[in-house]
Structures are given as structure tokens and as C-alpha cells.
Amino acid sequence: MAFKQIELNMGPQHPSTHGVLRLKLTVDNEVVLKIEPVIGYLHRGMEKLWEHRTYPQITPLTDRLDYIAAILNNLAYVLAVEKLAGLEVPKRAQYIRVILAELQRVASHLAWAGFNANDIGAASVLLYSFIEREGVLEVFEAYCGARLTVHALRIGGVANDLTPKLIALIRQVVAAVPQRLADIEALLSENRIWKHRTIGIGHIAPDDALRYGLTGPALRAAGVCWDLRKNIPYSSSEDFDFEVPLGQNSDVYDRYLVRMAEMRQSLRIITQALDRLPEGELCAKVPRFLKIPPGEVFHTIEGAKGELGFYIKSNGTDKPERVKMKAPSFINMQCFEKMCQGYLIADVVAILGSLDIVLGEIDK
């Protein structure tokens, strides 16, 4: 029987396109020949909006980009502004930022573990990882009252201090997460079905990955050692001792292994930062009306999804003239078609899950 190629619409309302992403698939039976991602369903005009807001007003808006990892957005933005304004952030604030950012990375990776496993059919993992993510969100709630869009960082420092009670809570979370990771690994790592579904799927050569601008865990799974916390340290990340987990085969399974290992490294960083938390101010002296002399800056950090950067151009007023965001999900999405070619529809959702995209960041 001659089976005609059909065009299949995946999304924007589909259980596993991680939000409002639409994929136009051209399939022959179940083999994917072509993928065209259609984005923009969540476009809110963020970058234009920022041109009409003062510098401190922009910080809470960045929460809404990658809503799974809001603190990392905050961090990327405030670091860029501080670099442009030449502000010196107190050491204690830097450490608190590191603790919050790494907790956020753990929360983001946990959410990813759940979503990716759920896409591949292991629904229980989603629930297990969300139990621990809940613990992290409770820390955020105790820190600043919000759970998802936290607005925890300020230009020049942080909003609140870490109280001893909060430190005890963080230590509790840090102690609990590895057990849950072990649970998830027990369910997946050696599971034949999981390995069938992930090993060798969504391969991209390291050269291609670099050419496409792939960053983050997906790039490290290809064996390229590029972690901005090591390569271009920021916010005292050079003070901490941690490893950069690398993969070899650049497939869905390696991305899974890399992210699982990264969570453990993040926990290591948190423990070290808590142990060595210096005394001092929480915030640099920032003028009430922050006016930044004309100039431009670009600063990137290692976000949960990849290199997260902000380009800011100031014109001497209290509002930026232009802000451009380097959204890792958006750039990682470029590789998607290349990764999917020749695989099956079932693999498309697995690969999409392994890229860990967030539409809030892609559509801005």
C-alpha cells in the first residue's frame, strides 16, 4: 500500500510540546521527514516593554521568561546591569545568589526530568521529581514569599538575608534531593525500555552542535566542555569546587545522565556556599533613581537550559534604550530539526523533552 506523506500538526495544544509550541511535521507513516517549529504563540513583546521600564522595574519582568527557572533570569539581568553600571556586589550577596541560583537549577532540572520521563511514558517520575521540586519552591517561598516568579534578586545585591532557619531548610532540601534522584535513576537508568527509547536518539555531532550554537546540558552531553561557571566565572562561581559532567554520545540518554549529574554538582555548590557564607552587606549602594551612563554591555551566565545572556544599551536615562535577550531555548531549538530527521514521531517528543525548552523564553 502506498502511504502518502502527511502533514501532521503537533500543537499548539498538544500534551507534550511543553507549552504553546506548534510543530508542523511531515511524516511518512511514522518516520519524520521534516519538522517546522512555529513559535510566537506566547509572544508578549518583552524586549519592547523593557524599553519603557526603569532598570529595577525590569527585574520582575524577567521572571516571566523562563518561568521554570526565574532566579537564573534575574541573575543574568542584574549581572548585566551591574556590569554596565560598574556596581560592586558584596560577597555575602554573591554567595546568596549562588545558593538561590543553584537551587533554581536543581528545580528546573527536576522539572525537566519529570517532563521528559512523562513524554516517554513514565508518568510516575514526573510526580516523584515534583515532590522534591516542591521542597525547593518552599525554600523560595520562605525566602521571598513567591514560588514561581520570585523576583529574588535586586540590582546590586539580593532582597533578603538567609536566616538560620532558612539555612536549615535549605540543608534539609539538599539532603533530600539525592535520595529522590536515586529513586528516579532506579526507575530509569537501567530500564530496558528507557534505554531503547533514549540511547542513540536525537544525535547531533559536537561540531554541528557548536555551529548551531547549542549550549547548556545538551552541548555538554555532546562532550563539549563548556560551562560558563567554569569558563567565564561570574558571581564568585570560581570559589566553588565542582565538576562539569560530560556526555559522549550526544543522545537523549546522555542528556539525561548529564542533567542528573549536574543536579548533584549543584547540590555540592550549595553546600559549599552555605558552609562558607561570609558576613557582610546584602546590597551595594545603588542610587534610588538608577541612571546608567551611555554604553552597552553583554553578559551571559550558565542558565538551566544553556547560555542565558542580556545585551543592554543605555543612553544615560533611567531606562535602557534597548535590551536583547539571548534565550538558550530559542537557540537550542535551531538544532531540533537536525536532531529529529529520520526518527519516529515517538522520538520527536523524547528529543523535544531532552532539549528542555521553555516557551516563555522562546517567544519572549
Add this chain to the structure above:
Amino acid sequence: MNQHALIFDLLIPLLKAAAVCIYLMVMVIIMVWLERRLVGWMQGRLGPNRVGCQGVLQPIADTVKLLLKENIMQKQADWLLFNIAPIIVLVSALLAFCFIPFGDTIPFKGYTFTFWVAESPVGLLLVMGISSLSVFALVFGGWGSNSKYPLLGGLRSVIQILSYEIPVALAVLAVVFYSKSMNLVAIVQQQHETGWNILKLPLIVPFFIFWICAVAETNRAPFDLPEAESELVAGFHTEYSGIKFAFFFMAEYTHMVLASSLAVVLFFGGWLAPFSQVKALAWLHPFPGAGVLWYFIKIMGFLCLFIWIRGTFPRYRFDELIKLAWKWMVPLALLNIFIVALIRIW
């Protein structure tokens, strides 16, 4: 006397058939509730616990909701195929229970009351045949919807069910070799004398083949590809709504009960108490008709196993699934049937 014949030959079988239908509907309700609660428990959440005691009335509320919902049929769907599919799927699932023995016999004033609707020398064959009719429903539903996701779901289900039909038939054939009968009642009675089939060495492998294939044929996780939520939204029944969707839903659970019943009848001694041939354990079967309880306990075990499997495994990919059937299940079942045949001849 004629009056009695009317009662015994017509009225009682009719009542039995009605009872089986009601029993299955009740089982569906129990299973929907149990599945949601059990999976919830495994995943560290609550599941429905608001409607009625511990949420037992939730499935009834859901059914009422589905009954009241609008029946949508999109314009491009084929009217006949689209509407006939839910009927076929439910009827085939219910009809197969005709030959399943639920319990032992109760003698009553010269009349022997049996816990099965009908007995046939080829009962097993009929059960397998009737239950496979449901593949037509999946094809009709998938193709008749004339829509892309159901089409892919329909394609998947046809290949899947046809592939797994073969190893399951071969596995069941091993039991037939042992019991020298295709009569399900006779198969159970034979186990009364020789012990449960699962305890016989050559029948252990067929049981596992049977069980894996049963999970695959009922479209349950990890083989739930035709309706893989994260890929095909709802597979072949994407376009169905209201009561027609409920029919597919009920049929899936009825098939689960059927697969569990077959596993119990073929391998776990049907209505028999454990080690029923041992005189000292006769108290496990204290009165005629107690077999129904044993049957029920056993199928509940299997139904819970279905749920447990769903809570544990990720989903197979389509090509892996077919590979599993043709590269492992079929050769293994063939080899096994050869061994069983040799043992029986010898």
C-alpha cells in the same frame, strides 16, 4: 415439566447473561476508581477522594458527565464506521465473557447451577476470536474518523494487536496441549486434579508470554502506543466524545478483566482454591459456589498487576514493540510449544 425446561433453558441463561453484563459494568467502575487511587498512591498523591467514601462514586459521576455530554461527529468522518466502532468494541469485549467460568457448580434439587453462561468444546478459541474482533473497532474508529491522529493510532493498533495475537495464541496452545481440551471449564477441572498450570514447569514460559501479550493487546502501558497521550493525544479515539468515548473506555477495562480472567482460568486454576487436590486444604473451599470468591481474588491480583506495571514503566516505541513481538515472543512461543508437544507425546 415443560415449565421447568423453560426456566432452566431460557430464563436462567438470560439472567446469567444480564448478570455478567452488570458484573462487568461494576468491575469497570471498581477498576477506574482503583486504578486512579492505586496509581495515585504509587506516585505519592491522593487521587479522587471526594465523591462518596474515598471517592468510590467518582467513576459514576464521570459516567453521568459523559452521558450528558454532546456527541460530536466531525463532518469528514464516515458515519457508519465512526458510529459502529464503539458498539463493536464493547460488544466484542462483553461477548467473550460468555465462555468464562466464574465459579464452580451449585447442585440444586436435581438442577446444577453453573457459574458460566455457556460451555463450548472450543470455548478458548471462541474467546480469543471474539475478543480480537475489537481490532475492527480500532480500525473503523481510526480510519472512520478521517483525521490524522486517529489514523496513526488506528494504524498502530492494527499492527500491534495482529502481532501480539500470534504469540498469545501459541502460548495458549501450550495449555491446550496440557489439558487436551479447549473447553475452559474442562481446563479448570483438569487443574483440580493435577494442580495449577502455572506450577508445571513447561507452562511457566507460556504464562509470561501470555501476560506480556495480554498487556499489549489491551493497549495498556507500557504498550499503550495506539493511544500514547504524549505522542498521539488519544490515538484512535481522539475524535470521540461523550458516551461513544465512554464505550471505548469501558471496553478497555472490560478487556483488562477478560485478560485477567483468562490468565486465571488458564494458568491459575480458575475458581479453584490453592492446592485444591490436597485434602487437608479442603477448608479453603468450604461450600459450593465459594469458587467465585477465589476467582475474584485472583483476577483482582492480576488487575492490580496491570496498574502496577503502568505505574512503573516508560512507554515502548513502536518499532521496539514490533521487534519484541516478532523477534522474541513468537520464536520463544514456538520453541516452547515444540517442547510442550514433545513432553506430551513422551
